[in-house]
Amino acid sequence: MDNKENEQIENILKKSAEEIELKPFSERWQDIENRLEFDNGEKVVIKEQVPILSMQNNTSEDFSKKPADNKIKIFVWSICLLLVAVLVILIPISFHKTEPVYFGPDDLTSEIVSKEMFWSEITKSKIDIVDMDGYECEDYALLKTEIGEVQGGTFIINDDENLALINVTFYSSSVIISNEDFIESDKYNIDNTVISYYRLEDNIDLFEYEVLANHKNVTYELKYLSVTDNILEFFNKFFV
Incomplete structure (x- = not known):
């Protein structure tokens, strides 16, 4: 292809480019941005909510159960100690022979x-x-x-x-x-x-x-x- 033909092709492309209606930059950037998959500066934090919620529920149940369990244990120990104290007092009395009282x-x-x-x-x-x-x-x-x-x-x-x-x-x-x-x-x-x-x-x-x-x-x-x-x-x- 000679130089003359090249010039004719360039002239045709320029003319076609001038006739093309360009979209505003913002609209074109938006189209491009929607197709891009790189990080645009905003970070999206994805949380494993189901396991966390499960752990939270179990933990809350454990905390709610522990005070109740502790109260029950304290109550049971208190009753046991009371019974032991009563037995310590009553058993010697039951086996103790009353000493006679004498007078002058x-x-x-x-x-x-x-x-x-x-x-x-x-x-x-x-x-x-x-x-x-x-x-x-x-x-x-x-x-x-x-x-x-x-x-x-x-x-x-x-x-x-x-x-x-x-x-x-x-x-x-x-x-x-x-x-x-x-x-x-x-x-x-x-x-x-x-x-x-x-x-x-x-x-x-x-x-x-x-x-x-x-x-x-x-x-x-x-x-x-x-x-x-x-x-x-x-x-x-x-x-x-």
């Missing part, structure tokens, strides 16, 4: 009462004293502890037949009586009862005796006064 004569107070009241209270106290039928008695009194428990009593026997007057004081088995004054005294036995006694020499006109005996778990202190020396006959009748 000075721990008791005397209360003068009627004959009816005297025998009623003695019966309630379960102090099994000797049978007083056949004796004329007076001046009844009860011996009580600070809280009002009957632990003994006193009365006077008028024995007109033997011309004797006997002051009787008796105590329950919870009252401890010293026998120091009767260590070297005379002894008299009636069945299982040992009677200790001695005569007071101050009164030469009468027979006066001090007596100590324990008969059927009841301790007796007697002051015996008579015009005749018949103390043993009285013992045989009284301690039956």
Whole structure:
């Protein structure tokens, strides 16, 4: 192809290019941009939402369950500790034998009462004293502890037949009586009862005796006064 033909072709292309209606730049750029796949400066962050949400749900459930579980555990442990404490207190008490309480004569107070009241209270106290039928008695009194428990009593026997007057004081088995004054005294036995006694020499006109005996778990202190020396006959009748 010669130069002339080349010039003719160039002229035709130029003329065609001038006749082409060009679109505005912005429209053309938009068309190009939609076809481009490179990063235009804006970053799109894609999140794995399903696993994250699943983890969040599990975590929230764990956190919600843990406080409830902890409260239940604390409550159960509290109950267990309470039961252990109760058992520690109750078991020794259940196996512990109650120690008896003892009194001395000075721990008791005397209360003068009627004959009816005297025998009623003695019966309630379960102090099994000797049978007083056949004796004329007076001046009844009860011996009580600070809280009002009957632990003994006193009365006077008028024995007109033997011309004797006997002051009787008796105590329950919870009252401890010293026998120091009767260590070297005379002894008299009636069945299982040992009677200790001695005569007071101050009164030469009468027979006066001090007596100590324990008969059927009841301790007796007697002051015996008579015009005749018949103390043993009285013992045989009284301690039956």
